[in-house]
Amino acid sequence: MIGRRSLLIGVAAAAGGLFLVRDRLPWPPLTPRFRNGRDTPWQPIPHGGMMEIAVAVNGTPIHAVIDSGAQFSAVDRALAERLQLQRNVAAPLVAFGVSGGPMLTHTVRLDLALPGLAVADLRAAALDLAPLAQATGREFQMLIGRDLLRRVVIEADFPMRRVRFLTPGAYTPPPDARTIVLAEGGRGPMVRVQVEAAEPIEVLVDTGSAGVLALSENAARDAGLLAPGRIVSQAHSVSLGGLSLDRRVTARAVTIGNLTLRDVEIQVYRPAANAPAPSGLLGTGLFSRYRMALDLAGDRLHLVPPALMIVR
Numbered sequence: 001m002i003g004r005r006s007l008l009i010g011v012a013a014a015a016g017g018l019f020l021v022r023d024r025l026p027w028p029p030l031t032p033r034f035r036n037g038r039d040t041p042w043q044p045i046p047h048g049g050m051m052e053i054a055v056a057v058n059g060t061p062i063h064a065v066i067d068s069g070a071q072f073s074a075v076d077r078a079l080a081e082r083l084q085l086q087r088n089v090a091a092p093l094v095a096f097g098v099s100g101g102p103m104l105t106h107t108v109r110l111d112l113a114l115p116g117l118a119v120a121d122l123r124a125a126a127l128d129l130a131p132l133a134q135a136t137g138r139e140f141q142m143l144i145g146r147d148l149l150r151r152v153v154i155e156a157d158f159p160m161r162r163v164r165f166l167t168p169g170a171y172t173p174p175p176d177a178r179t180i181v182l183a184e185g186g187r188g189p190m191v192r193v194q195v196e197a198a199e200p201i202e203v204l205v206d207t208g209s210a211g212v213l214a215l216s217e218n219a220a221r222d223a224g225l226l227a228p229g230r231i232v233s234q235a236h237s238v239s240l241g242g243l244s245l246d247r248r249v250t251a252r253a254v255t256i257g258n259l260t261l262r263d264v265e266i267q268v269y270r271p272a273a274n275a276p277a278p279s280g281l282l283g284t285g286l287f288s289r290y291r292m293a294l295d296l297a298g299d300r301l302h303l304v305p306p307a308l309m310i311v312r
Contacts, residue, residue: 005299031151044162057110062079064143067206069081074145087108092106108126109124112148152166173293184299188297191203191301201279205282211266216268250265
């Protein structure tokens with residue numbers, strides 16, 4: 001079984017850092033425009049953990065994955081060439097996944113649209129996404145990253161297999177929601193997680209990761225998961241750097257905020273050399289039983305238990 005883990009962790013400039021390059025470019029601010037000023041209609045998402053939706057790039061219908069683990073949005077390089085997307089004049093970029101080698105790339109300019117929402121002049125990294133799509137059995141040609149996700153709220157109803165976007169002020173969590181505070185700090189949406197009795201660590205909330213929790217080798221070792229006597233098996237995963245052979249181990253307990261999970265299967269990965277990889281990834285496997293809302297602008301993750309259904 002191939003796990004989908006961190007399709008794109010981040011993009012850094014080959015000389016100086018992408019944040020500096022972006023700040024010096026005369027680029028208009030990203031402004032998502034909702035047709036009704038509030039939210040989009042619900043869109044279906046497939047089984048299997050990934051939030052894959054139908055979108056259009058410059059009027060061409062494609063599929064995209066909502067990926068909070070991606071620092072910036074990315075579009076398939078072949079699609080960018082076929083659509084003749086305008087290439088930005090900037091320093092070349094190096095894109096990293098959590099494993100495998102880096103990828104040299106550039107950015108392009110595109111207009112993104114989905115039902116009820118339009119985003120003009122979106123900058124996206126042009127990457128070879130076809131191998132990722134093939135390895136995961138999907139057909140996506142784009143990753144929607146945190147550059148856009150910071151300006152909307154993602155609400156995903158996993159039991160009903162559907163997702164939508166809202167303006168940040170339009171979402172109000174219900175009284176039974178479990179709210180988890182996130183820490184941004186320029187590293188992405190981070191949350192404190194305790195594995196068994198180890199010291200809590202900060203991991204990245206990554207909607208591009210299909211498991212519950214993945215940890216780096218160092219983090220797993222510090223948590224005691226690789227100690228002698230633990231049962232460890234092999235597992236494959238796919239990230240931007242390609243297919244990798246990881247390890248898998250079961251944690252007796254994992255605590256996130258006021259939520260404690262028992263007997264959690266954890267993927268252990270070896271970070272790529274020099275990659276800005278986090279200590280761990282909290283993926284959509286956690287959300288599978290919930291109606292989830294990720295509010296990056298408000299630094300909040302809301303988990304709503306499924307409604308009780310009475311059948312007569």
